[in-house]
Amino acid sequence: MAGQTPNRIRGTQDMLGEAQRAFQHVIDTFDRVRGLYGFQRVEIPIFEATAVFARSIGETTDVVSKEMYTFPDRGGDSLTLRPEFTAGICRAYLTEGWQQFAPIKLAASGPVFRYERPQKGRYRQFHQIDAEIIGAAEPQADVELLVLADQLLRELGISDEVTLQLNTLGDAPTRDAWRTALVAHFEKYRGELSEDSLDRLTRNPLRILDSKDPRDRPIADSAPGIDQFLTQEAAAFFAQVTSGLDAAGVKWTRNETLVRGLDYYRHTAFEFVTDRLGAQGTVLAGGRYDGLIGSLGGPETPGVGWAAGIERLAMLAGAPQGEGPQVALIPMGAAAEAAAQGIVATLRRAGVSADMAYRGNMKKRMQKANAAGARFAVILGDDELAKGVAAVKDLGSGAQSEVSLDTLVEAVRAA
Ligand code: ATP
Ligand code: MG
Secondary structure (H helix, E strand, O other), X not given: OOOOOOOOOOOOOOOOOHHXXXXXXXXXXXXXXXXXXXXXXXXXXXEEEHHHHHHHHOOOOHHHHHHOOEEEOOOOOEEEXXXXXXXXXXXXXXXXXXXXXXXXXXXXXXXXXXXXXXXOOEOOEEEEEEEEEEOOOOHXXXXXXXXXXXXXXXXXXXXXXXXXXXXXXXXXXXXXXXXXXXXXXXXXXXXXXXXXXXXXXXXXXHHHHHXXXXXXXXXXXXXXXXXXXXXXXXXXHHHHHHHHHHHOOOOXXXXXXXXXXXXXXXXXEEEEEOOOOOOOOEEEEEEEOOOHHHHOOOOOOOEEEEEEEHHHHHHHHOOOOOOOOOEEEEEEOHHHHHHHHHHHHHHHHOOOOEEOOOOOOHHHHHHHHHHOOOOEEEEEEHHHHHHOEEEEEEOOOOOEEEEEHHHHHHHHHHO
């Protein structure tokens, strides 16, 4: 007995056609570009022990306190669907002994999960591409990651619409001093801050700067920037990052109050933002996370990385033109129909994309070939088959010629 079809889960997506091609184009472009920079791909699990995320991202962050998909498995262990890649990659770095390869440049992509209010550009299952360098404390690593991100956006054709906002969060003494000044600033506006930010004021005042609540924005925007609190070391590190970017021709703007939603960042923090996606304007974001691996129980290890939302990049970049098959094979008659299986297989094995409808008369099949954007229709009647030839029609020009079946692969490939 068939019941009602269950709905797609809120905040998830089904993709076909143009939307899927735009999505795939981001992944393909990322895979090509990360290869140029020597980042090797890693595959890691979609779920981890909850502690992996709670300890690294920070218990008081929105991601951990409100957005994680956490559940007990049948054995009673607390598991969490990954809300991001960095923590899982760092866990693997420690448990799989990847320390021996340090410094190591890694890339990943796939689904991530956050329980958020769904809207355009914001989903509960979304997808990220991710790049990380673990085991390098040098500012050159920060630069290389940013140049990689910049080249990705260029190759997607969207670098004009996206700007790199850059900040430093300094080292521990810098942050302590900045934090004190921020608390003093926010205390003056206690009565005007949102409830969430009042809570942040005691738990993690830096994060008020990142608030999306309109009540907090003017107070956050008028907060003191970090510069006057930077130690000499932190300022020198940041200067090396910016001069590296300048040398590589990567444009950036300074945002002295930019902070990231996760607790683990030190020194470099950045976002690539656009005004074309409304409130969902951050397309790629990251920074240096020198404290993360230590908080997972590993030896103090520097790291730096970024992640980008594939959907947001795909919305900006759009889909490349869909490609039809090189050949649509149209058999007419019983003998031709049987022989066509061999011909279509030969074409495909030779690397020529070829398709053949399961049914339909000549006219229907021709319409289908045109609609699919095929380059050639190869028409095979029983008479032609007996002579060992086929009619090859160029669907662009309309020109038609007779081609020997022995030379069919060359004939449709060459053109
Ligand atoms: P936002 O401020 O938009 O919530 P975030 O700071 O939480 O973003 P990160 O944790 O830095 O985002 O994740 C990196 C990227 O992943 C973001 O820049 C964005 O492009 C994308 N992203 C984050 N959350 C979502 C979501 N719910 N749906 C789609 N893409 C997302
Ligand atoms: Mg978020």
